[in-house]
Amino acid sequence: MKIDFKKELAAYSARRGVFDVIDVPPLRYLMIDGHGDPNTKAYGDAISTIFPVAYKLKFLSKRELERDYVVMPLEALWWSADMSSFTTDRDKSQWDWTALNMVPDWVTDELFDRAVAAAPEAPAIERIRLGTLDEGRCVQTLHLGSFDDEGPVLAEMHDEFIPSRGLRMTGKHHEIYLSDIRRTDPAKLRTILRQPVASAGT
Structure with a gap:
């Protein structure tokens, strides 16, 4: 039986x-940084x-462990010394990132x-690693549209919703790309936007 973790894990629904x-x-x-x-x-x-490593x-897993699963979508962590580069000026040259693909435990x-x-021919094979991400409590929403239109949604999340719930931002901005950017009109791209949070008093 092939497992689709997008359907099994609530974190992949927004x-x-x-x-x-x-x-x-x-x-x-x-992970690749x-x-x-x-x-x-x-x-x-x-x-x-x-993706070549993910499919291998x-x-x-299927051949040797008899455990088959659907390869998960691309994800990425994004951060910057100045978080306004995500919500206002969108200065992408200032962004740091970690490209992600979830694999079974x-x-x-x-x-x-x-x-x-x-996969020795993969262009960044020397930079790939396997790691665990423990985000805990998060705020997330589904964004429909171009990546460049995320700014107002993130501003509302960061500056209005999170403080209004007595929370503060922790960790790194996380995006999950549910659509294939190569085959999807930018106006129809589906992206989960996630921000780890903690109680403002801690």
Whole structure:
């Protein structure tokens, strides 16, 4: 039986026009770190490395462990010394990022090493790693539209909703790309926008 974690995990469900407060469990990811505008070779190389490794992991898991699953969508963490670069001026050159792809918790370091060894031609293969992200309490919503139109939604999340609930931002801005950018009209892109939070008093 093939598992689709998008349907199994509540963290991969969000509502447009609604900010939900959720608890995200620790999850395992393929990760590649970088800096700067995502419309660059470095970010493209990260994507062109993560998915070949992700599919090799899937096939190793299916063949050797008899545990099959749907490869998860691209995700990314974004942060900057000046968070206004996300909500107002959108200066992408100031952004740091970690490209992500979630993998099942049964993926071992040994299986990961073998998948990496099987993809030597991937352009950023020396930068990929396997790690755990523990975000805990988060606020998230579904954004429909171009990435460049996220600013007002994030401003409302950061400056209005989060403070109004007695919360403060922690961790890094997280995006989950539910649409294939290569085949989807920008106006119809579906992206989960997530921000880890904690009580303002802690």
